[in-house]
Every structure is written in C-alpha cells, then in structure tokens.
Amino acid sequence: MIQGLRRLLSSAAIIWWNHGIPLRIQRREFRRFRDAIGMDRAEFMGYGLWDTTRPLAERMTMMSNIERRAIEYRMNPREPNLRIRNKAWTTAVLEDAGIAVGRVLCLLTLRNGITPSTDRFIFRHGDDGVRLLLADAPADGIVIKPDDGGSGRSVYVFRRATPNGLEALDGLRWTVNRFRAVLATEGLWKVEQRIPQHPQLARIAGETLGTLRLTTFRMLDGTVHMAPSVWKIPIGLSGVDHFSHGVGQLAAPVDPVEGRIGPARRWLGLERVDRHPLTGTAITGTVIPHWPA
Numbered sequence: 209m210i211q212g213l214r215r216l217l218s219s220a221a222i223i224w225w226n227h228g229i230p231l232r233i234q235r236r237e238f239r240r241f242r243d244a245i246g247m248d249r250a251e252f253m254g255y256g257l258w259d260t261t262r263p264l265a266e267r268m269t270m271m272s273n274i275e276r277r278a279i280e281y282r283m284n285p286r287e288p289n290l291r292i293r294n295k296a297w298t299t300a301v302l303e304d305a306g307i308a309v310g311r312v313l314c315l316l317t318l319r320n321g322i323t324p325s326t327d328r329f330i331f332r333h334g335d336d337g338v339r340l341l342l343a344d345a346p347a348d349g350i351v352i353k354p355d356d357g358g359s360g361r362s363v364y365v366f367r368r369a370t371p372n373g374l375e376a377l378d379g380l381r382w383t384v385n386r387f388r389a390v391l392a393t394e395g396l397w398k399v400e401q402r403i404p405q406h407p408q409l410a411r412i413a414g415e416t417l418g419t420l421r422l423t424t425f426r427m428l429d430g431t432v433h434m435a436p437s438v439w440k441i442p443i444g445l446s447g448v449d450h451f452s453h454g455v456g457q458l459a460a461p462v463d464p465v466e467g468r469i470g471p472a473r474r475w476l477g478l479e480r481v482d483r484h485p486l487t488g489t490a491i492t493g494t495v496i497p498h499w500p501a
Contacts, residue, residue, distance in 0.1 A: 219253055227259065234258045240427070264427070265435040295355050295398045300328040311401040314341060315355065318392050324355070338388060341399060345369035349402035351447075354394040362394060365402060365416070365447025377415055378445040406497050412489045416442035418449045420462065420496070437462040439496065441472055443486060458484075460491055467499025 220234055237258050241247040252258065257267050302309050314330040316337050324331055332340055341350075345368075353363045366382070368375045374382040391397060404410075405417045423435040440449040441458035450457050458481055460472035471492045472481040482492040 220258075223258055227261070229258060229260060233260060240429075244427075264431075264433045265425075268435070293356055293358050294325050295353065295357070296329060296396075297325040299398075300326045303328070310351075310403055313345075313350065313399045313401060316341060316352075316391065316397045316399050317395060318388065319395055322396050324396065335388070338384070338391065339371065342369055342371045342374075342384065342387075346401045348404055350374075351400045351402050352391075352397050353400075355396040355398045357394075360448045360450045362390075363448050364390065367402070367415075376445075377447045408494075408497050412484050412487060412491060412494065413442050414445065414487065416445055416447055416449065418442045421459075434464075437464055439469055441484070441491065443484075458491075462496055462499075467496040469494045469496065 220231055223229055223234060224231060237260060238247075238249060238252045241252055241257055247257075255267070256262075259267060296312070296315055299309050299312060312329045314332045314337070315324045316332045318334060318338075322333075332338075347368075349365070349367045350369045351363065351365050354361060357363070365377055366374045367377050371384075373384055374387055376382065403417055405413070405415055409418060418439055418441050421438040421440060424432055425435060426432050438459050439462055441460060442449045443457055456474060458472040458474060460481075461470040462468070463470070469491055473479060474481070483490055
C-alpha cells in the first residue's frame with residue numbers, strides 16, 4: 209500500500225513538473241470524478257483526467273461505456289431527461305430558444321382522449337386528420353415518429369406522401385390503410401417534413417439522412433460541456449441512422465474545428481472503416497458541408 213502511494217505521489221509530481229498542473233488542481237479534478245462515479249486514482253491517472261489543458265469532453269473520450277453512462281446519469285437529472293423525451297414539447301422549447309429545427313407538419317392520433325403537451329403545432333385526429341395530412345404533404349416527403357419515442361423507435365420515412373398512398377425510401381409502396389394501421393400502434397405521432405441528405409454526403413451514404421450528434425452535458429458544478437461530435441452514417445435505405453441497435457450502421461468522429469470526418473466504426477468492434485461499404489466512397493477526410501455555420 210505504501211509503495212502504491214509512493215508511485216501515485218511520484219506520478220503526480222511528474223505531471224506537475226512536465227505539464228505544470230499543481231497537486232491541488234490534480235486533487236480537485238480527482239475528487240470531481242471520484243464523487244461522480246467512484247473512480248479510483250489509478251484510473252484517474254490512466255485516463256489522463258488530470259490534464260486540465262484539454263476540454264473535459266475530450267478527456268472523457270477514453271472512458272469506458274460503463275463509466276461514462278454512470279456519470280451521465282448523475283450529470284443529467286432523471287426528471288428533465290424524461291421530459292425531453294416528449295418530442296413536441298422539446299421542439300417548442302428549441303424554437304423559443306431560436307434554434308433551427310425541422311418543420312413540424314402536425315401532431316396526429318387515431319385514438320380518443322389524447323392531449324398534446326403543447327398547442328404550438330396543428331393537432332389532427334382520426335381518419336379526417338390522416339386525409340388532411342396526405343392531401344397537404346410536402347413534395348420532399350414526410351417522417352413520422354412517436355411523440356414519446358426515443359432511440360429511433362418506430363420512425364418511418366417516406367419519400368412521397370399523397371392521398372392515394374405513400375412511398376418509403378426503399379421504394380416500397382404503402383396503401384393508406386397500411387399507413388393507418390401503423391398509426392394505430394402509438395398514441396400520438398409527431399409528423400415532420402423530410403429533410404433530404406446533402407448531395408455531398410449522399411454520394412457517400414445514399415439517400416437516408418445521416419445526422420450529426422452534437423451532445424452537451426452538465427456537470428454537478430453547473431458547467432456545461434460539449435462531447436465529441438459524431439456523424440452517424442447510414443447503410444441502405446431504411447430511412448434511419450441507428451448506430452447502437454446492432455444493425456451494422458457506422459459512426460465517425462468529426463473534427464470540431466475543421467469539420468473533417470475521421471475513420472468510422474461500428475457499435476461493436478474497433479475495426480477502422482475508411483470507405484462506405486455500399487458506395488465505396490471515402491468517409492475519412494471528407495469535410496461536413498456548412499460546418500462553420
């Protein structure tokens with residue numbers, strides 16, 4: 209135990225000498241992670257969490273999923289986390305904050321007794337609501353998703369929607385009756401205008417929109433930080449860009465300054481993927497369009 213303490217003090221002294229980070233700063237940072245997730249000193253040193261010259265999110269990139277999830281639950285209180293699962297309410301909050309969001313066409317339900325959490329958007333009900341939606345659908349198509357959904361659950365993307373039927377991205381034709389049958393499986397749906405993939409990114413991953421994941425988190429001390437940026441890269445024409453569902457989709461880091469995409473990988477495994485497996489187009493080195501904006 210004494211030898212271990214000596215090694216620890218020796219490592220702390222070397223960090224102070226080589227990196228200019230005093231012992232009191234190292235001790236403060238260690239307590240932050242110890243109190244949040246019970247991290248021991250060896251892990252704290254091994255992960256380089258003492259290096260306050262780097263943003264906190266960058267320091268956390270080497271933490272395991274188990275440790276990161278533990279600290280995320282502490283940084284994001286349960287009540288607000290459940291609240292933002294309500295998509296219509298969250299969209300209204302983002303709009304009020306001046307943040308650009310996708311166009312909401314309506315909130316739609318086939319059930320009785322459903323009350324939306326916000327009156328910001330058009331509320332449509334029953335078969336009449338379905339007819340009005342399809343009669344006025346935009347040319348780019350529509351996306352439907354459960355208003356209380358998460359992790360891509362029951363998201364359907366349609367290239368076209370008309371009073372006579374719909375067409376999914378994979379070319380499959382839907383009758384209006386099939387569309388109604390799906391709508392009956394959830395209480396309330398948020399219906400949005402489909403956002404097409406940018407042409408430059410479409411050359412890499414096809415027509416399915418691959419979103420950028422820009423995650424922020426709040427520490428117990430109230431400070432807010434941004435985690436590493438990621439482009440979720442679709443494979444095929446499912447219409448969604450799942451990464452964690454074990455369906456073989458890809459994700460790649462994005463340089464926060466230049467917007468340059470790094471090598472991709474799948475959820476399980478660390479194999480580097482530099483080219484899209486279907487199109488053969490380079491992923492690594494491509495710059496995200498409009499990144500400065």
